[in-house]
Amino acid sequence: MREVAALAKVSIKTVSRVVNGESGVSPRLTRRVTAASERLNYRHNLPASSLRRSDGRSATIGVVLEDVANPFASTLHRSIEDVAVPRGVLVFAGSSDEDGDRERRLVSAFASRRVDGLIIQPASHDHSYLLSERKAGCAIVFVDRPPKFFDADSVVTDNAAGVRRGVHHLIANGHRRIGYLGDLHTIDTARERYEGYCAELAEQKVVVDEKLVRLDLRGIEKAEAATRELVTSSRPPTALFTGQNFITIGAFRALRGLGLHKKVALVGFDDILLADLLEPGITVIAQDPAAIGRAAAELLFRRLDGDKSPSQTTVVRTRMIARGSGELRP
Amino acid sequence: MREVAALAKVSIKTVSRVVNGESGVSPRLTRRVTAASERLNYRHNLPASSLRRSDGRSATIGVVLEDVANPFASTLHRSIEDVAVPRGVLVFAGSSDEDGDRERRLVSAFASRRVDGLIIQPASHDHSYLLSERKAGCAIVFVDRPPKFFDADSVVTDNAAGVRRGVHHLIANGHRRIGYLGDLHTIDTARERYEGYCAELAEQKVVVDEKLVRLDLRGIEKAEAATRELVTSSRPPTALFTGQNFITIGAFRALRGLGLHKKVALVGFDDILLADLLEPGITVIAQDPAAIGRAAAELLFRRLDGDKSPSQTTVVRTRMIARGSGELRP
């Protein structure tokens, strides 16, 4: 900047004014400064600028996702980017792998870089550690799951209602023995979904048979093994509800392997690319990750723009997509 | 930091030393300083630190991908993160949407934030604009596609060889009329893949019939429409080669819709989640995005660690996965 000022024969303050598009610089000097910046290939130093600036904003936010490569998370990521980038804000992203420690380490790394805001898909079970970040002026919004021991905005899916809808659908198709395959029970949404399953069965006066329930499944392989074991047991279920997309894939793979994919009904939580092309197509309770991400990012920026209203929880609805697997009759 | 120094009754320089783990601070003072930092909830300001620091490193890199939500790109992203985070380096990510202008704007935004390095999946067709970034000390590695008019490291897939392998496989299964469905011809890799198709046909003494070729397809819908039109023409192909994952999906969807999915052979470039569960399973030429990302990130950090050797191109091999669709006979 000093060099630009020297070449344009003005003070560095005038260069600063031009760079920031402040009013009150004569066209003549503006021209000279822009010419000099071009010639010297000057690039504004944003960290230095935000250091000096009164608001201290870095025009940067941090996003903690379960795994940036997971389809649900990466769609969230993209819709956050689509809100942030037009505002001149860049996005740091990191994966927690469902590990509370990694979540904290990422948040700490983001905070050291002075991000203006954080969007977190929680892995940890105690978010009180975020108090100091917020006190330091960092806005925080949770996605997919609500925070624990910490009051903050969140944007979540109506998990229980979605699962109830799917289970109801299976019951309406004549099923009574409906198996449930769920994700790690430490994950709140996994628990909520399981509770939705139980609640709907209770409402429909169907007794929950614990022999038909398999929880704490993580990944396609585990789900596949659990499904195989469940449907080959002595009193197998006639239908399955799977509580997460990889579990749905594992379950379908097992059913396919056993030649049962056109016999045992299946409804899965979360949509899956290509689910419509399988035989039968997989009936799912679809979330809307793009809507969740967009809502979270917009909420975050409202907070950064000074909205001080009480923290709010936005619930994004699910949608059932019937494709065949959920309409198989016992 | 000043407050911590005051509370610990030392100079801020001593606090700086403790924070950076420099040697030569007595255990007594170290204890006092850490206690004071904890009590005041002090958080090191990395941008300010890197401003003053002699190496000027921000411990930050920028990644420009086609779309962070695209499965190939998000896997790249994840494997880059896995190399960066253990080194204390955080990752900015952005989507170019295959638009050279967006790529340049993202790079410029990253540069303003003084990233130490860039990993770019190129959309632009002239990367000479990166000269000034490199002169400013920014390391640059290209992934998936090589740079244009710019000498830099790159990590790419052997596209032509992969396609030739797939086309060869179809010919070995008795096909002569093999259709080709390709992505935007402005994309280098799309062009390379098409050239691989032509080269293999030539090698096998099969004349390229332009009526069997559809290029510039972007997205599932366009691919689906093109496939439908192609296979219902008067002299349809007996096999298809699809040059990209969404095109493969669109083609399969069209074949399914016409009841031809067990008649017309199909080999696709890029693996697809669930491809093994379709009927028939889809035979693909699989890339290894995780290996590409890892190699690119490691190369970037070698450059940042001072490796000054001439720029290199790393070629990552493809692998054919036969699942049924590519083994259908005419």
Next chain:
DNA sequence: TTGTCATTTGACAACGTTGTCAGATATAAC
């Protein structure tokens, strides 16, 4: 005690920028 040397500590400037405020210049009115 004194002198020597190694170790530990702190004062100060600087990184690249912007906020503050005073000074310079141009414009208009008399």
Next chain:
DNA sequence: GTTATATCTGACAACGTTGTCAAATGACAA
């Protein structure tokens, strides 16, 4: 030509940190 006013411009300090270097302290031997 003078004054009043509006418009531009620049000198300087400060943001939170670290590099430099000199000063203070401690350990040890004579």
